[in-house]
Amino acid sequence: MSDTDLLEPTRTRTRTRDARRTPTPLRTECLRGFPPLAGLVVFCAMSLAMAAKSAEWMSSWGETRTLLHLAATLVCSPLTAAAGCWQGGREHRRRTLDLRATAARGAFAQFWPAALPVALWSVAGYALAAGAALLVNLPYAGGSGPVVGVLLADAVFLTVCALLGYVAGRLVRRRLAAPLVAIGGYAGLALTANSAPDGLLALSPAAGFTSESVLPVWWQPLAMTGWQAGLALAVVLLYGAVRRTAVLVPLSVAALCGALLVHGGPGMWRTDPVTRQQVCDTSTRPAICVNAMAGGLLPEVRAALLPMIERLEGVRNLPARFEDGPGEPGPEEAQLPMLRPLGWHARRGEISSPGLYRREAATALSQWDCPHEPKGDERAMRTKAAVDDWLAQDSTLLAREREEEQWAADRGDEEWLADIEADRAARRRLTDMSESERRAWLSEFFAARASCDPKDVPVL
Amino acid sequence: MPLPPRPHISLSALTVHHRKTLALDALTLDFERGVHGLLGPNGAGKTSLIRVLATVAPATAGRVEVLGHDLADRRALPAVRRRLGYLPQDFGFYPGFTVREFVAYVAWLKELSRETTGAAVERALERVGLGDRADARMKTLSGGMLRRAGIAQALVNEPDVLLLDEPTAGLDPEQRVEFRELLRDVGRDAAVLVSTHLVEDVAAACTEVTLLAEGRVAYRGTTEQLAALGADPAEAGDHPIERGYTAALRHHRATAPSAAGVTR
Numbered sequence: 001m002s003d004t005d006l007l008e009p010t011r012t013r014t015r016t017r018d019a020r021r022t023p024t025p026l027r028t029e030c031l032r033g034f035p036p037l038a039g040l041v042v043f044c045a046m047s048l049a050m051a052a053k054s055a056e057w058m059s060s061w062g063e064t065r066t067l068l069h070l071a072a073t074l075v076c077s078p079l080t081a082a083a084g085c086w087q088g089g090r091e092h093r094r095r096t097l098d099l100r101a102t103a104a105r106g107a108f109a110q111f112w113p114a115a116l117p118v119a120l121w122s123v124a125g126y127a128l129a130a131g132a133a134l135l136v137n138l139p140y141a142g143g144s145g146p147v148v149g150v151l152l153a154d155a156v157f158l159t160v161c162a163l164l165g166y167v168a169g170r171l172v173r174r175r176l177a178a179p180l181v182a183i184g185g186y187a188g189l190a191l192t193a194n195s196a197p198d199g200l201l202a203l204s205p206a207a208g209f210t211s212e213s214v215l216p217v218w219w220q221p222l223a224m225t226g227w228q229a230g231l232a233l234a235v236v237l238l239y240g241a242v243r244r245t246a247v248l249v250p251l252s253v254a255a256l257c258g259a260l261l262v263h264g265g266p267g268m269w270r271t272d273p274v275t276r277q278q279v280c281d282t283s284t285r286p287a288i289c290v291n292a293m294a295g296g297l298l299p300e301v302r303a304a305l306l307p308m309i310e311r312l313e314g315v316r317n318l319p320a321r322f323e324d325g326p327g328e329p330g331p332e333e334a335q336l337p338m339l340r341p342l343g344w345h346a347r348r349g350e351i352s353s354p355g356l357y358r359r360e361a362a363t364a365l366s367q368w369d370c371p372h373e374p375k376g377d378e379r380a381m382r383t384k385a386a387v388d389d390w391l392a393q394d395s396t397l398l399a400r401e402r403e404e405e406q407w408a409a410d411r412g413d414e415e416w417l418a419d420i421e422a423d424r425a426a427r428r429r430l431t432d433m434s435e436s437e438r439r440a441w442l443s444e445f446f447a448a449r450a451s452c453d454p455k456d457v458p459v460l
Numbered sequence: 461m462p463l464p465p466r467p468h469i470s471l472s473a474l475t476v477h478h479r480k481t482l483a484l485d486a487l488t489l490d491f492e493r494g495v496h497g498l499l500g501p502n503g504a505g506k507t508s509l510i511r512v513l514a515t516v517a518p519a520t521a522g523r524v525e526v527l528g529h530d531l532a533d534r535r536a537l538p539a540v541r542r543r544l545g546y547l548p549q550d551f552g553f554y555p556g557f558t559v560r561e562f563v564a565y566v567a568w569l570k571e572l573s574r575e576t577t578g579a580a581v582e583r584a585l586e587r588v589g590l591g592d593r594a595d596a597r598m599k600t601l602s603g604g605m606l607r608r609a610g611i612a613q614a615l616v617n618e619p620d621v622l623l624l625d626e627p628t629a630g631l632d633p634e635q636r637v638e639f640r641e642l643l644r645d646v647g648r649d650a651a652v653l654v655s656t657h658l659v660e661d662v663a664a665a666c667t668e669v670t671l672l673a674e675g676r677v678a679y680r681g682t683t684e685q686l687a688a689l690g691a692d693p694a695e696a697g698d699h700p701i702e703r704g705y706t707a708a709l710r711h712h713r714a715t716a717p718s719a720a721g722v723t724r
């Protein structure tokens with residue numbers, strides 16, 4: 001073996017070590033300069049957009065995916081395009097155009113390490129914010145869960161915006177180009193999302209989730225990705241002056257996917273089957289069923305209704321369950337007070353006012369179980385109100401009643417004052433009953449629900 | 461009998477227009493291996509010539525051959541650019557990059573292989589005396605250091621043709637002395653074109669001088685020949701080269717009809 005042979009492994013190792021130490025353009029571009037800032041801006045924009053609407057999406061996968069999609073497409077994509085444009089204008093601002101013009105690598109090869117970092121950081125900012133929103137929801141959200149395809153399609157859209165923005169920045173050598181791209185992006189998305197005809201609307205990246213209870217068909221995110229990425233790649237190929245015929249491939253993909261989207265139209269969106277499902281707690285009587293879209297709220301709902309349910313122990317003729325499905329409640333069912341849209345009774349995974357919620361539940365429980373609401377008489381209505389108040393145990397009731405009384409007294413409305421006093425007396429009679437007497441009376445009261453005759457309501 | 465080696469750079473009737481202004485007027489020149497000084501007053505066409513040779517700007521007419529490739533043939537450009545080093549007059553850089561990252565980036569632009577880039581970057585930085593500042597950010601460098609970083613990026617691919625436009629601007633006297641030594645070293649294997657206003661650099665480092673005026677060649681010869689032109693101490697200038705420069709320029713203006721720099 002010669003000396004050269006002996007030295008060869010050492011040289012190879014040194015070369016490998018050198019290669020590892022050598023900063024690659026993509027790594028350098030990712031770590032230096034503007035791209036990390038672009039990622040931070042996207043993260044902050046996503047976080048602010050989600051935080052501002054937190055009461056509406058926390059605890060619902062449907063609302064979460066809708067808002068994530070809108071925040072990514074309507075709020076972040078114009079910002080990402082502007083960031084890409086600013087990065088594209090860098091060569092002009094830094095006076096490196098001549099240096100790049102003498103490069104052996106063509107414009108297409110130079111494009112990727114310079115343009116991709118803004119896209120990668122923007123997607124990272126989006127992914128971080130979206131991941132945080134999904135994690136926050138994980139313990140208690142109900143519904144079909146996040147749609148991975150849509151999350152990926154939105155990430156692709158952000159990438160496309162960054163790349164197209166970069167091309168714009170290279171071509172338009174003005175500092176104002178970046179803010180103009182952002183403004184143009186917002187205007188364009190708002191126009192296509194609001195006033196485009198159905199067919200063209202399907203091509204808009206911002207369109208789609210019209211409510212929390214819709215889901216795209218499986219191929220919609222794929223077609224949307226093909227449509228956007230195809231167009232973007234065609235533009236990049238044109239910019240990179242690679243063989244012009246190569247542009248035909250991504251253009252064909254974009255045209256095919258675009259045609260699929262236009263043909264699919266509103267038919268690409270279906271109702272989430274979960275909206276027809278309920279999750280129930282049958283350990284109580286009546287049982288409590290919550291729509292599966294808000295299934296994570298069941299323990300909170302149970303906790304809110306428990307004081308009322310405890311007062312109903314031993315009472316007969318009650319509805320079998322509270323239901324939260326689409327349409328009217330069936331026989332032997334009472335309508336659970338509305339949990340969705342979130343933000344009213346349910347906020348951030350909690351029942352915002354358990355007393356008020358319980359009162360609405362009590363009202364629904366004592367509702368007539370008839371095809372048509374019978375014409376109530378005053379006695380029956382007062383009795384029902386007394387039962388509702390007693391069941392709800394709403395701590396705000398006495399204060400509200402005192403306010404009403406003061407109001408009526410100030411106006412000298414004797415009739416109103418008499419009404420308030422009659423309500424109070426009816427409630428007192430119910431409270432003063434013995435346990436067994438009240439159970440029997442309430443059983444008779446709930447039996448009258450189905451008779452649909454106010455006269456059958458027992459005297460209080 | 462073997463053919464004589466082809467010149468590194470060959471210009472034939474090279475004409476360059478900037479809009480309506482004629483920058484280079486039917487220039488016919490060859491440049492061989494060695495260090496060539498490109499002198500001339502402002503607007504003489506030095507930067508225009510360097511930019512055409514660097515493949516940054518196109519020729520309006522005429523033929524330009526670099527390393528045996530016709531620059532009009534776009535397919536030949538990558539091969540030329542791989543063997544070309546260029547320091548623009550207005551050297552731009554990315555302030556957030558470290559010196560090593562910046563030079564490595566240019567090495568990548570020049571299509572150096574990943575295996576050789578590390579060593580090439582180290583060598584280029586050592587040659588310009590920036591080895592100890594390799595990990596400093598570009599924005600922290602002084603003007604002279606930035607210029608040296610610019611020279612390092614031009615040298616990273618060990619070019620066969622090195623084009624330097626005002627390379628000594630911002631360098632202190634000691635750095636200029638070192639830089640001239642570097643030029644002589646590079647000029648042993650490559651054709652080096654140095655556009656400058658500083659005649660001392662030309663006197664110390666260049667083997668040949670080309671004086672441009674109004675887009676034409678006003679004088680061509682060795683440094684010694686130009687210095688000989690300035691033997692008359694009555695001529696304006698403190699240095700024989702300076703006096704030779706002034707004499708050659710005056711002679712050109714007296715004999716040649718005005719052409720370049722005027723609207724046509």
